[in-house]
Amino acid sequence: MRLERTFYERNTVEVAKELLGCYLVHETPEGKTAGKIVETEAYLSDDPASHSFRGKTKRNASMFGPAGKAYVYLSYGMYRCFNVVTAKEHVGEAVLIRALEPVEGLDLMRKRRGISEAEKLCNGPGKLVIAMGMGKELDGADLLTGPLTIRARDSLAESQASPRIGITKAAELPLRFTLKGSRFVSRN
DNA sequence: AGAGCGATGGCCT
DNA sequence: GGCCATCGCTCTA
Numbered sequence: 001m002r003l004e005r006t007f008y009e010r011n012t013v014e015v016a017k018e019l020l021g022c023y024l025v026h027e028t029p030e031g032k033t034a035g036k037i038v039e040t041e042a043y044l045s046d047d048p049a050s051h052s053f054r055g056k057t058k059r060n061a062s063m064f065g066p067a068g069k070a071y072v073y074l075s076y077g078m079y080r081c082f083n084v085v086t087a088k089e090h091v092g093e094a095v096l097i098r099a100l101e102p103v104e105g106l107d108l109m110r111k112r113r114g115i116s117e118a119e120k121l122c123n124g125p126g127k128l129v130i131a132m133g134m135g136k137e138l139d140g141a142d143l144l145t146g147p148l149t150i151r152a153r154d155s156l157a158e159s160q161a162s163p164r165i166g167i168t169k170a171a172e173l174p175l176r177f178t179l180k181g182s183r184f185v186s187r188n
Numbered sequence: 189a190g191a192g193c194g195a196t197g198g199c200c201t
Numbered sequence: 202g203g204c205c206a207t208c209g210c211t212c213t214a
C-alpha cells in the first residue's frame with residue numbers, strides 16, 4: 001500500500017521515525033528498483049540547518065508545497081539528495097532519506113552504481129538516488145500518483161536517534177534516525 | 189581504520 | 202567569494 005497524504009502531513013520528526021522500515025519504490029523504463037528505508041533525517045522550519053530556514057526560494061520551493069511530494073536538490077555540485085515533504089502546505093519541512101537496504105532490482109542498481117557490494121549500493125543520500133535512477137525531474141513529484149512512491153512497512157521498526165551528518169549548524173540535535181542494527185546505514 | 193582532499197555548481201552575502 | 206544535508210580516491214598506520 002502506498003502511504004497516504006495524511007501520513008506525510010504530520011509532525012516531521014514522527015514521520016522521519018515512522019518512515020524507517022517503509023519501502024521506497026521507483027519504476028522506470030529500465031526496470032523497477034526498491035529499497036527498505038533504514039536511515040532518515042528531519043529538517044524543520046525553525047532549524048538553521050534546513051534549506052527552508054531563510055524562507056522560500058526557487059531551489060527549496062518544493063519543501064513549502066503539499067506533504068507527500070519529493071524535494072530533490074543538487075548537493076556539492078554533483079550529487080542529488082531526495083527528501084519527502086512533510087507538514088502542512090507553506091510550512092518548509094522535510095525528511096531526508098539517507099540510506100536504503102536494497103530489496104528489488106539489485107542488478108540494475110549495480111549497473112547504475114558501478115559496484116557490486118549490496119551494502120554499498122544505497123548507504124548514503126547521493127548513492128541511493130543514483131541506484132534508484134532518480135533525477136532532478138522528480139523534484140516536486142507526487143509520491144501518491146507518480147512512478148516514485150513509498151509503501152507502508154510490514155512490521156514495527158525499532159529506531160535509534162543520533163545527530164545529523166554533514167551539517168555545521170544545529171549539529172548536536174538528535175534528528176537522525178536509523179533502523180536499529182541495520183548493516184545498510186551510512187555510518188554507525 | 190581514519191584523515192585529507194578534489195570534483196563541481198547553485199545559492200547566498 | 203565562500204559555503205555546502207557528498208562521494209570515492211589516496212595517503213598514512
